[in-house]
Amino acid sequence: MTINIDKGVPVPPVTHQTSRLYPFEDMQPGDSFFVQTRDAAERIRKRQSIAAAxxxxxxxxxxxxxxxxxxxxxxxxxxxxxx
Structure with a gap:
């Protein structure tokens, strides 16, 4: 297998995909949002996902x-x- 090296390919700009899903950009100190989950396992995963985002x-x-x-x-x- 051969992998070629490309030169001069620009990096695409950051699109803030997380701001489409969660309203971080519009929040002021003291604001919050709630995401409903089905069970405890989903709560753990969702909390980790929101914190990472x-x-x-x-x-x-x-x-x-x-x-x-x-x-x-x-x-x-x-x-x-x-x-």
Whole structure:
């Protein structure tokens, strides 16, 4: 197998796909959103997914001051913007 090296191929811009799914961009400190889940296993996965998406959004947007936290709550997961 041969793999060719390409030169001069531009990197596509970041599209903030997470902001389409979760409203991080529109949140102010103290705001939160809720995502309903079917069971405890889905709550664990969803909390991890939201936390990862928030970290990626923060990194991509270069908004170092933005901080988010997530918690499993009854019937779902809630994410808060804390700073």
């Amino acid at each position: 928030a970290a990626k959004f923060r990194k991509d947007s270069k908004e170092e001051a933005m901080r988010f936290t997530t918690r499993q709550v009854r019937n779902g997961v809630r994410c808060w913007r804390v700073a």
